Amino acid sequence: MRALFPGSFDPVTQGHQDVLRRAALLFDEVVVCVMVNANKTGRFPVAERLDRLRAASTGLSNVTVDAHTGGLLVDYCREAGIGVVVRGVRGAADLDYEWPMARMNNQLAGVETVFIAADPDLAHVSSTLVTTMSQLGRAPE
Template identity: 45%
Template sequence: MRVGVYPGTFDPITLGHMDIIARAAGLVDRLVVGVTTNASKSPMFSVDERMAMVRRETGSLAGNISVVAFDSLLMDFAEREGASIIVRGLRAVSDFEYEYQMAGMNQQINDRVETVFLMADVALQPIASRLVKEIAIYGGPIDKFVPEAVVADMAARVGLLGRRGS
């Protein structure tokens, strides 16, 4: 059984993430979407909230997708899940430089796990969770970047945080 791990913070999950998840699920027998903590990214949603979002949004996709939280080295998580593949999405050359370095480091830690890069759909390449959050905080439209239910999640959270720029 070929197991792949697609790690990320998914804060929030975007249409770009959904594209990579759907395509990656077709390449493996089991795809584990690993929702991780990353305090340096100033998460808007808790890990539990992000996992619930990812589960809700991937529920209608292939039945071989599971969502698991982790707070460890990616390669330790991959080993624990029995993965032989790490899936990473690429949007731009700058993503490749960072991801290439990470893939090299991960290979040094565990050379039994390969990193596979998937290019984001060209229409989705500019989407970044960081930018989606910024647009939402300033009251801009995000419906072209995230699933419909995530628009509501973001509106509710921004309402709690208070909208900027009015």
């Protein structure tokens, strides 16, 4: 079974790496995909995000890295023959955000969503927090 792990990955965090590693244990193949929203300006160029995802997936032989720049997530799933989306959730707020999208993806294309709970030691980490700390010259301890 093929699964899609989509996100902006702007930047890739330890939490993303953890969810990717765990998804790779559950599925035959995982496509980790930078989803590009034309209405948003990313902090890092897509090419850099892809390079970081390739580095994060080193040693995971069933993981491939891709980018999708146009259309809906379900469009990508249809084109790639993927029926499952993997989403990491850190808490109730993430689940509240993800739930309606999961239902819509299922309604539009029969795509199921599997939620992977964040490692409690990483649940506080977000791309925004990592970027802010980096800009201040501080690394998370």
